[in-house]
Amino acid sequence: MPLPTNQPRKELHTRQITCRGFQRDDELWDIDAHITDIKTYAFENIHRGTIKPGEPLHEMWIRLTVDEQLIVHDCIAITENAPYACCGDITLIFKKLIGEKIAPGWTQRVKKLVGGIQGCTHLADLIGPATTTIFQSMAGITKGKATSDKSKPFYIDGCHSWQSNGEQVLQFHPEYYTGDNKESF
DSSP, X not given: OOOOOOSSOOOOEEEEEEEEEEEOTTSOXXXXXXXXXXXXXXXXXXXXXXXXXXXXXXXXXXXEEEOTTOBEEEEEEEEEEOSSTTGGGGGGGGGGGTTOBOSTTHHHHHHHHHXXXXXXXXXXXXXXXXXXXXXXXXXXXXXXXXXXXXXXOTTTTSSSTTOTTSHHHHHHOGGGOOSSOTTOO
C-alpha cells in the first residue's frame, strides 16, 4: 500500500540510492552503490556555477568487494558530482575498510574509519544500503560452500521476521529455532 494522498505540495529534492549486487567468477562479491541528490530548481554554486534542475548536486559511487565470510577485499569510492571542489579528495580514505569484517559493530567501525571530518558523510552513509545489498545478494547462494556446511544463516536474528524464536526460523531452519513451540508446522 503506497503512502496516503497528502496536501498539495511542490517537489524540491530527490535523493536516489541504487545498489546492485554481483557474484564474481573468483567467488568474491561486488556491491555497486550509487547516490544522487537532485533539485527541481536551478541554483548557484560557488564551485560549479549554476546547477540546473535535474543535474545532480551529489553523485557518488561505492563498490564494496567481499568474500563469503564478509571480509572486505576492496572498497572503491568515486565522487562524480559534489557541491565543493575538495569533496572528491577524500575518496581514497575508503580503502581503510579493506580487511574489515562485516559483523556486529560494522556501522560503528565504518563511522570510526571513514566518517566525520576524515571522510565523506554521503559516501559513508552509502555503506549502509550497500551492506544490506550484500546480504540480499548472498541469500540463498551457496557457491563455494560445501554441501555439508551447516553454519547458521547470517540473516537469523537480523530482523523481526527472522528472529530465532519466530515462525520463519522454525519453518525453514528448525535446527536454529530457539522457541518452545516446535510443533506448529
